[in-house]
Amino acid sequence: MSRTTRRIHVGVGGWNYAPWRETFYPPGLTHKRELEYASRKLTSIEINATYYRTQSAASFAKWRDETPQGFIFSVKAPRFAVMRKTPEEARESINRFFESGVMELADKLGPILWQFLPTKKFDAEFFDAFLSLLPKAIGGHALMHAVEARHESFQTAEFVALARRHGVAIVVAGDSEFPLIADLTGTFVYARLMGTRSDVPCGYDDKALDDWAARARLWADGDAPDDLPTLAPAKPKKTTRETFLYVISGAKERNPAAAMALIERVSR
Template identity: 55%
Template sequence: MSAGRIHIGIGGWNFEPWRGTFYPEKLAQAKELAFAAGKLTAIEINSTYYSTQKPESWQKWADAVPDGFVFAVKASRFCTNRRVLAEAGDSIAKFLGQGMDRLGDKLGPILWQFMATKKYDREDFAAFLKLLPPRLGDRPLRHAIEVRHESFVEPGFVDLARDHRVAIVFADHAEYPGIADLTADFVYARLQQSEEGEPTGYAGAALDHWADVAKSWAGGHQPQGLDYAAPRGPAADGRDAYIFFISGAKVRNPAAAMALIERVR
């Protein structure tokens, strides 16, 4: 059984408080992505949640980062913030057709995030998951869904995600449920409790814990100490793990990501 790869990063790369704390003081803004990609192994693109990007922008981003680096892409809110998810087909097609295929091998998972008010309705979500294509052109796609309502903490939702081979995003969050069930051939985690008083966002013991969890995921295991919605099944083949430090004390997230990268090497 071979281990998967672990990709660790942050959300976005343009954030003014990172200038002088993560980025060198006089670094040109146009060079920030390349700098970040030299320190991290992944970035979650969040701007795509709010607006469509030009094909040229996707190409520019791909050219700015080294081989082996990956981008996760947050799906448009017009796909997920709707009452009837079965009607999202046109929005999904528009989102996927904006040019992200220009990322090539640097395209990682697509993140489909739902509002905290969206409750679990099996028929509603099954219809949505059927709309998610397995490929973009000749490139396989990986889909991850982030739900934020307690009604999703149930075995039926885990079964539905497994049936469609989509990952349930694990959230380390003070209010949203953490669902650690493994439902796809990869894992997607968003760690959202960094603290400004900690130079590395998370304390050393917490980073040690998440390093152990990341290596367990990559090895195909189901880590102890996390919350599961369904009975845990047998170990599987190694999984790629995508782990992002998001929100919380955002100014500390690059340091948190770099500290975790050092621990999993």
């Protein structure tokens, strides 16, 4: 495995999805072993149950122990935090989230995803204050934060500047109806690919898979693809970046196949 490959983590959202028991999981696999199986076919998973309800420290520890060394989780932050009207209202939910036991993931904890509703408009004062609330580290563990902005008003250089100032990555919303902002703003890259199709066995055709794999390798090596839109072009110091690609939404039954096809490509 090359150094570039080790910096690229590819997966899907969650692991308990009924149609995957026909398209991904082998027949007869018990539900309680689905994470064990998925984590040995993929290199990362985005935990989305945390968005809907608080998880226990015991659950995070269990997920950590069921997955192999080198596996990485990203964690979707709770909706209660991102739906607050003011940063002060969000503070309590943010603190509660980090006190819930998420740090039990230990060295398998990757980025925290803060996903805002499509109705949430860009407000520079709000987002400056909100991003200031996100802890840089807890217990000596450095944290990575990614923000998914889903309203068109975020397509402004001011948002990019805010994210850069706080060291937060802007989610690259690939093949979706949401704004595609590919500016590099953090120390890592977080892409969510949402264009899989049910009529294609791997969800994406070969060209699309090749294109996303090539972009991932560029990001991991400290470069940036020239075929994705940016709002505030900059030439940051070239440095390697952890790169996370999640095949999300679209034809969900095809997403594991797409993720595995991407893993095969970035490993070449």
